[in-house]
C-alpha cells in the first residue's frame with residue numbers, strides 16, 4: 611500500500627475510467643474523494659467499498675465540473691477532510707458527435723467547460739498545497755484525440771488538444787517543487803462514454819452498431835481490442851510512485867497503436 615497517508619481527488623469517478631482510477635488508488639491505501647453524477651445509492655455503495663479497500667477515508671462530492679465555484683468548493687472540502695490533496699486526477703468528460711455545421715453551440719460550451727476548463731480550475735486549486743508540501747501528482751485523462759483528430763468531434767478534439775497543452779504548461783511551472791503533471795491518452799476504452807456515442811455515430815454516418823464498433827471505433831486501434839479501464843489505472847498508479855518523479859509534462863498514449871500510424 612504505497613499510497614497510505616496520501617489523499618486523492620478523482621473527478622468523474624462514478625463510472626468508467628474514473629471509477630477504476632479511484633479503486634486503484636484506494637487499493638494502495640489512499641484516501642479518495644470521488645465525484646460525478648449517478649444514482650445516489652450506487653455512489654454510496656462505491657464510496658463504502660473504497661473506504662473498506664483503503665482503510666482510509668472515502669468521500670463523495672457532487673460538484674458539477676462545468677461550475678468553477680463548485681470545483682473550488684470540492685477541493686476545499688477535500689483539503690479540510692484529508693489535510694491536503696496529494697493526487698488530483700482530472701478525468702470527468704463528456705462527448706457529442708456532430709458535423710461542425712450542425713454542432714450545437716451549447717454542446718461546444720459544455721464540452722470545453724467539462725473536458726478542459728475543469729482541469730484548469732482543479733489544478734489552480736490544488737497546486738499551492740502541493741508546492742507547499744513539496745510533493746504532488748496531477749494527472750489528466752486526455753485521449754488519443756489530444757494528438758490526432760476524428761471527424762464530427764470538433765469540441766472533444768479541441769478540448770483534448772487543450773488538455774495536452776495545459777498539462778505541459780503546469781508541468782513546467784511545478785517541476786521545481788516535487789510536483790509532476792502528466793496526461794494519459796487512451797484510445798477507445800470500453801466504458802459508458804463510448805457505448806453512449808454509438809447511436810449518434812450510427813445516425814451521423816448511417817451505419818449499424820456492429821459497423822460502428824468494428825469499422826469506426828476499433829478501426830483506428832491496430833490491436834482491435836478496447837483498452838480496459840484497469841489498464842489506464844495501472845499506468846496512473848505508476849505515475850504516482852516516487853520512481854516516476856522525473857516523469858512530468860508527458861503525454862502517455864495507451865491506444866493499441868492508434869497514434870503510431
Ligand code: NAD
Pocket residue numbers: 621622623624625626627628645646647648673674675676701702703704724725751752753754795796797798799800801802803804
Ligand atoms: P464515463 O461516461 O463512463 O464517465 C464519465 C464520468 O464523468 C462519470 O462519472 C460522469 O458522472 C462524470 N461527469 C460527466 N459530466 C460531469 C460533470 N459536469 N461534472 C462532474 N462529473 C461529470 O466516461 P469514461 O469513458 O470513463 O471517460 C472518462 C474520461 O476519459 C473522459 O475525460 C474521457 O474523455 C476520457 N477518455 C475516454 C475514452 C474512452 O474510450 N472511454 C478514451 C479516451 C479518453
